Amino acid sequence: MKLKIYLWSAVLLLAACDRDVETIPAEITVDAPRIVLPEYMDDNQAATVTFTATAPWSAETSDTKAAADWIRISPRSGGPGTVTLSIVAEENRTPQERTAYIRILSGDATQSIGVTQKGDGTLPEGQSIYETGAARDTIVVRLHAGGNYRVDIGQGADWVASRLSAGEKFDTLAFFLTANHSFEDRAASIRIYEPQRGYTSSLTLLQLSAALDIELALRHVRLPTGTAGTEAAADWTESLFVAGFDDRGDLLFTQDLPRAEGYAFRFRVLPPETAIRNSYPSVRIYAVANSSHELAAFAGNEQDFLNRKDTAATKLFDAENIRPPLSGTAVCNLGPGTNKVEVDLAHVTALVTFNVFFDSDWTDVPSIDKLSIGGFSSWGYLFGAATDTQSPPRATAFNPAVTPNGTNRYLFFAYEKSRLILTVRAGGRYYQGVAPDILKRGYKYTFNMRLCPDGQCRPSSETEHLARASVTTGEGERTIYLKPM
Numbered sequence: 001m002k003l004k005i006y007l008w009s010a011v012l013l014l015a016a017c018d019r020d021v022e023t024i025p026a027e028i029t030v031d032a033p034r035i036v037l038p039e040y041m042d043d044n045q046a047a048t049v050t051f052t053a054t055a056p057w058s059a060e061t062s063d064t065k066a067a068a069d070w071i072r073i074s075p076r077s078g079g080p081g082t083v084t085l086s087i088v089a090e091e092n093r094t095p096q097e098r099t100a101y102i103r104i105l106s107g108d109a110t111q112s113i114g115v116t117q118k119g120d121g122t123l124p125e126g127q128s129i130y131e132t133g134a135a136r137d138t139i140v141v142r143l144h145a146g147g148n149y150r151v152d153i154g155q156g157a158d159w160v161a162s163r164l165s166a167g168e169k170f171d172t173l174a175f176f177l178t179a180n181h182s183f184e185d186r187a188a189s190i191r192i193y194e195p196q197r198g199y200t201s202s203l204t205l206l207q208l209s210a211a212l213d214i215e216l217a218l219r220h221v222r223l224p225t226g227t228a229g230t231e232a233a234a235d236w237t238e239s240l241f242v243a244g245f246d247d248r249g250d251l252l253f254t255q256d257l258p259r260a261e262g263y264a265f266r267f268r269v270l271p272p273e274t275a276i277r278n279s280y281p282s283v284r285i286y287a288v289a290n291s292s293h294e295l296a297a298f299a300g301n302e303q304d305f306l307n308r309k310d311t312a313a314t315k316l317f318d319a320e321n322i323r324p325p326l327s328g329t330a331v332c333n334l335g336p337g338t339n340k341v342e343v344d345l346a347h348v349t350a351l352v353t354f355n356v357f358f359d360s361d362w363t364d365v366p367s368i369d370k371l372s373i374g375g376f377s378s379w380g381y382l383f384g385a386a387t388d389t390q391s392p393p394r395a396t397a398f399n400p401a402v403t404p405n406g407t408n409r410y411l412f413f414a415y416e417k418s419r420l421i422l423t424v425r426a427g428g429r430y431y432q433g434v435a436p437d438i439l440k441r442g443y444k445y446t447f448n449m450r451l452c453p454d455g456q457c458r459p460s461s462e463t464e465h466l467a468r469a470s471v472t473t474g475e476g477e478r479t480i481y482l483k484p485m
Contacts, residue, residue: 026055026107034114039092039121047087049102049113055080057106068100071115080106092117093144095124122170123192127202133278133336134180134210141203143171147194156188160205175205181273183211210276212253213338216242216287217264221326222346224442233345237289238323240265241296243309244334247282249302250275252334256296279335287343288312289326310348311415317373317402319411325349347442349413352435354422356408359452366427368404373412375420375435416441422449424482433482446477457481 030051037047058077061068070090075083085102092098102113123141130139143149149171151162161176173192180186190203218233218240238259244252253269271280286305288295291312298305313325326345354373358365402410414420420435435447450457 026109028053028104028106028109028111030111030113037089037115037117039118041089048084049087050082050084051104051111052082053080053106055106057104059102059104061100061102063100071100073102087115089117093120095119095122123201125199125201129204129206131206132177134208135276135278136179137177139175139205141173143173145169145171147197149192149194152191154189156205160188177207179273179276180207180210181270181276183209183268183270185209208336211268211270212334213268215264215266215338215340217342218345219342220344222344224440236323236326239290241288241291242285243298243305244283244285245302246275246280251301252280252283254298279333281333282331283334285330285341287328287345289345290323291325316413319351319413324413349415350439350441351444352412352414353446354410354449355446356424356449359450359457362453368408368424368426370425371402371404372423373402373410375418414439424451426451430485431482432485433480435480448479449482450479451482
């Protein structure tokens with residue numbers, strides 16, 4: 001009886017111990033859940049993937065529908081620990097990439113590793129589309145070697161040429177595209193076929209236009225101090241000439257624009273055929289306002305333009321009724337689509353007032369029957385003015401006549417550092433005065449041109465004497481004494 005009790009107690013004790021033991025689930029940790037293989041690899045080019053299993057494991061391969069027969073793995077099973085699988089794939093002789101999966105099983109645990117193999121890069125059958133920029137380009141496609149391929153270029157034969165080259169494993173078919181020097185995109189239709197193999201591929205080449213769409217916004221008129229004026233630059237613009245130069249200083253485009261109705265000028269330009277690129281980095285765009293007439297036929301390089309842009313004004317006189325010459329620069333990258341450009345304009349001339357009056361020593365003030373304004377700029381250009389028309393700056397001296405007016409007050413724009421000369425004929429005698437070359441762009445200057453009967457004008461006050469002796473640059477008023485000639 002005691003023996004039965006002892007045996008029954010032992011059974012109960014063993015059962016209690018079994019309930020205390022926990023089963024640890026198997027785990028699989030994979031270093032790389034996906035790998036990519038080339039289209040061709042030999043036995044010496046095996047790829048590897050590493051995983052860790054906490055229990056015995058096995059591996060199998062499959063694709064999305066059935067077992068994958070184009071990859072081999074080893075080993076296919078093993079015990080717990082860190083394992084490195086070796087993967088070898090057969091050559092993929094199709095244009096399409098393909099994917100298989102390696103499933104690793106360990107107890108109740110499962111992990112999958114995706115294996116993708118690239119296609120061989122040959123042109124697939126059916127329809128293919130290639131897009132390219134406006135620049136001259138070459139597109140190369142691969143075909144399986146040994147075929148008797150034929151190429152028919154339908155639409156686009158005037159700008160696409162082809163050349164087929166035979167190879168040991170692949171033939172190459174190259175298409176040569178000229179630059180699209182037009183305002184419209186264009187398309188070429190090409191058929192490639194091999195009658196014996198029943199291979200046919202239709203190829204469409206889409207090439208963008210070289211045209212550049214530009215939206216140019218004029219923001220402010222910059223003052224000489226570097227601050228922005230209160231008026232919008234577009235309100236100061238009667239006409240606008242725009243020129244763009246690439247990073248080599250070559251001319252990309254010019255555009256002579258009328259006054260904009262709103263905030264921005266919108267225009268479309270076509271670079272020269274030899275300058276066409278798919279994108280244009282660091283393009284310098286110059287905007288010249290109210291001076292476009294002399295620049296409309298410009299066709300030089302950037303340095304030529306810099307020598308001309310600020311002295312291209314064709315009318316500087318009658319400043320009360322015309323807009324001053326202005327210019328500005330922006331640097332930006334240009335490419336397909338709308339290119340938005342913002343430019344601040346700045347003055348390139350000074351506003352000058354000549355007040356011509358007679359000294360109080362005159363007993364009988366004569367009338368002015370002739371008057372001319374001229375001068376020489378530090379840039380090497382001569383300044384001239386007239387009431388109706390004005391010749392552009394040139395390399396020979398001239399003093400155009402100005403019709404005297406009843407106020408003897410004359411407003412005009414003059415280039416920086418210009419040395420201005422006023423010549424007056426009054427009472428049958430000529431008088432001449434020279435204003436100092438103190439002009440700075442964007443500033444206003446008033447010169448009181450005094451005529452004295454004996455040519456020996458005396459300051460009417462100490463203040464006038466100091467003003468005459470001052471050589472300070474910037475805005476201000478000066479008195480100039482005209483001497484008889």
